Amino acid sequence: MLTITQALHDALVAHARADHPDEACGVIAGPAGSDRPERHIPMLNAARSPTFYEFDSTDLLKLYRELDDRDEEPVVIYHSHTATEAYPSRTDISYANEPGAHYVLVSTADTDGAGPFQFRSFRIVDGEVTEEEVSVV
Amino acid sequence: MAIEVRIPTILRTYTDGQKAVDGSGATLDELFTDLDTRHPGIRERIVKDGELRRFVNVYLNDEDVRFLDGIATKLADGDSVTILPAVAGGAGAQPRPAGVVAGRRAGGTR
Numbered sequence: 092m093l094t095i096t097q098a099l100h101d102a103l104v105a106h107a108r109a110d111h112p113d114e115a116c117g118v119i120a121g122p123a124g125s126d127r128p129e130r131h132i133p134m135l136n137a138a139r140s141p142t143f144y145e146f147d148s149t150d151l152l153k154l155y156r157e158l159d160d161r162d163e164e165p166v167v168i169y170h171s172h173t174a175t176e177a178y179p180s181r182t183d184i185s186y187a188n189e190p191g192a193h194y195v196l197v198s199t200a201d202t203d204g205a206g207p208f209q210f211r212s213f214r215i216v217d218g219e220v221t222e223e224e225v226s227v228v
Numbered sequence: 229m230a231i232e233v234r235i236p237t238i239l240r241t242y243t244d245g246q247k248a249v250d251g252s253g254a255t256l257d258e259l260f261t262d263l264d265t266r267h268p269g270i271r272e273r274i275v276k277d278g279e280l281r282r283f284v285n286v287y288l289n290d291e292d293v294r295f296l297d298g299i300a301t302k303l304a305d306g307d308s309v310t311i312l313p314a315v316a317g318g319a320g321a322q323p324r325p326a327g328v329v330a331g332r333r334a335g336g337t338r
Contacts (some may be wrong), residue, residue: 114318129305134315143318148292151312155236172319181315186283188238 092224093167093193093212095119095128100227102131103210107171107197110136114171115197116144120158121166128166128193136170142169143182167212169195176200177209177218187215193223231259231303234310242270251309256286257299259309274311275299283314 101206107115117150119128132154137147147156158164168189172180177198179187188196198209214221234248243249250268253259264271270313276283279299286293287310292302303309 116315118307118315138318140318141278142320145314145316148287148314150288151285151315152292153308155310155312170317175319180318180320182320186314186316188236188313188315191237215323219281224234 092226093128093195094226094228095167097227099128099131100210101199103169103195104210106133107173107199110171111199112141112173113139114144114166114173116170118165118169119167120161123162125163126150126166130163141173144222148219154173163176165189165192167195169197171178171197171199173198174200177211178212180216182217184218184220190214190216195225229304232308233263234308238311238313239270239273239311242267242273251310253303255299255303256280256288256293256301256309259303283316284309285312285314287312311337 103117105149106117109115114136114180115133115152117131119169120130122129134146134150134154138145150204165176175198179194179196180206183194194213194215196209196211210225212225214223230250231252232241232248233251235246240246250338251263253262255268260271260274273283274286279291280286281291283294288301288303289308
């Protein structure tokens with residue numbers, strides 16, 4: 092289960108909405124081993140694409156150095172889908188390299204008729220996707 | 229010639245969980261071959277058909293080696309090499325289907 096504060100939840104949705112129709116991406120860092128997402132770090136989508144995202148490689152190095160220095164880890168790795176549902180695509184699965192992270196997908200496409208945004212969380216380990224409950228506190 | 233290599237979480241299965249290992253080589257190519265002698269299989273996760281894999285970033289000190297000489301980048305004693313898989317993905321698929329009403333996204337009423 093992913094437990095996330097309302098403020099962080101809203102910050103991710105706001106980022107996804109702001110970058111629409113391009114995909115937005117970023118992480119929420121937390122103390123290593125805590126599984127608590129605490130610090131929102133929006134990242135630049137170097138691909139600037141409606142169907143693809145990639146952290147800029149220089150920013151990526153800076154991010155991981157910073158996390159290391161602060162004894163943090165990427166608790167949440169998120170991105171948006173802007174025309175499809177908030178479910179990991181084949182691309183998402185093949186590039187998922189953090190088995191300990193919660194992969195959050197935010198959809199800015201109203202594909203389910205259930206409301207303006209989907210906010211869903213997954214584990215992606217060895218190519219296997221498992222959806223998990225999201226608890227907003 | 230000792231070069232420190234920082235290993236990402238996903239590849240630590242090859243290094244008994246170590247975050248950094250030492251290696252040697254005059255180029256990145258040689259370094260990854262050297263690492264593979266002690267950590268079998270690691271090279272293949274980084275290199276494909278003699279080139280760095282597209283979605284694996286390798287840095288020499290602070291520089292992405294794609295802006296240097298890629299896998300042929302020369303190394304010197306005391307250099308630090310960092311390996312980081314790209315954080316990437318995306319829908320990558322079909323454009324938005326026709327008939328989805330975009331205007332509903334902003335509204336709260338249904």
